[in-house]
Amino acid sequence: MAIIEMKNLWKEYGDQVVLERLNATVQEGEFVTIVGASGCGKTTFLKMLLGTEEPTRGEMLLDGRPLTPEPDDSRGVVFQRYSVLSHLTALDNVMLGGELQSSRWLGISFGKQRRKLRKEALAMLESVGLDQAADKYPHELSGGMQQRLALAQALIKKPRILLLDEPFGALDPGIRADMHKLVLSLWKEQKLTVFMITHDINEGFYLGTRLWVFDKPRLDPQAPGAYGARVTYDLPVGDCQTGTLTSINESVDNTSRAIDRF
Template sequence: MTDSIIEFNNVWKEYGDNVVLERLNLGVKAGEFVSIVGASGCGKTTFLNLLLGTEQATRGEILLDGQPLNPEPGIERGIVFQRYSVFPHLTALENCMLGDEFAGSLTSLLLGRLAGKAKSAARERAMSMLEKVGLANAANRYPSELSGGMQQRLAIAQALLKQPRILLLDEPFGALDPGIRKDMHGLIGELWQEQQLTVFMITHDLSEGFHLGSRLWVFDKLRHDPQAPERFGAQVTFDIPLHHEHSSAAQMDQLATLPGTPKAAVLAAS
């Protein structure tokens, strides 16, 4: 897996006797878009937190470019949550400038303000990013004055301002209406290609995972103990390339047997 940007080598995540994830051996190349699906509580968000750095593996190692992943969140990783992670007391522009505020000197961080050329440069970068996500005309509005879709666009702008190499999406469109979700799908697809991002997206919508991703992971438990359900953890039980030339009929047939899998979504990806 030496050509992988991210590698999981025999990674486990446990909380005492509760095994959440086990035996993860995965590699992802730069520029891939990995859609992650699975039942609620199967460890998808825990997996994302391992990538983000807010959780650490109990066993095994996670590598970024062949080196151990920084155990703390870093600028090479951006994240967007399902609920809009923006500050209500700041305008869209001020929210977007936070990345530069936090990356400044300790004095700037304590005062909460950049000054002079640094502030002008930060404002210019923030406006450029707001323009990319279609919010340039709303730069001076507060989150309460923005629709749900606009707030999520702002959260994406925040996540991308520091030009991360890896974008983590935790059900980013789950709270949006269908029409707005479609627009957001187009936006995230454009940004993925334009910024050459490596993306990991959790979704409960299999059709969404097929539509956006270049690769689909299904998290589930291969081992079960009815007397002690927490004894075994989840793994990636299906790893399906979503490009037509790579997808196999056998993989699609297997996926179609999963409980709750929409047959239309499987057909759309095959």
């Protein structure tokens, strides 16, 4: 069953074309990894999926209906920079979404509702390996632990779609490998559909069931903003061969150099 459909999707800012002619269908449960040169529109695309940016032209559909133009519980997001709140404990960070839903102005729940939220948050912390750190503040946690906490925040509302914007870029290789295992485990257990941006093509191959390359197939030196990026490769990971990896690397490198010139 298709969960996301893009039909001739464009994103422009004035005369600057960021993305153009995106057409793709993503089935529920797929893990889509996204690579491409810096500045080619990957994060803009993720923001359109989240609902904080709207397409300029075309359609983005969720279950066959237009995507709501604002974030909701169907989508969770984790950024490269830790999105946790420094003045709250790990447990309070995970409870916050439910607290705000109970009382938008006070941001706190009471009685039975609070006990329910606390129980759910503790279970989520356990699922990401932070059950022993529930009462710690973010500054007391390592980078990998803070990113686990960000995952718990994103998943506590049980989203169907998880959006990851280079979530492991700041982590050292050992912690990064642990996070790979955790994300794959959560993806399978919670039956998520995942879109993940990464600058590491090998990471994209390892984690994804499908790999997209965002690239600018058209470049005009006189008008660098005239054309946008498109999905130039859309590959089932199992079909990726060494030659394809070389072509992707060359494509990304060429686009990166072209962007850097302007």
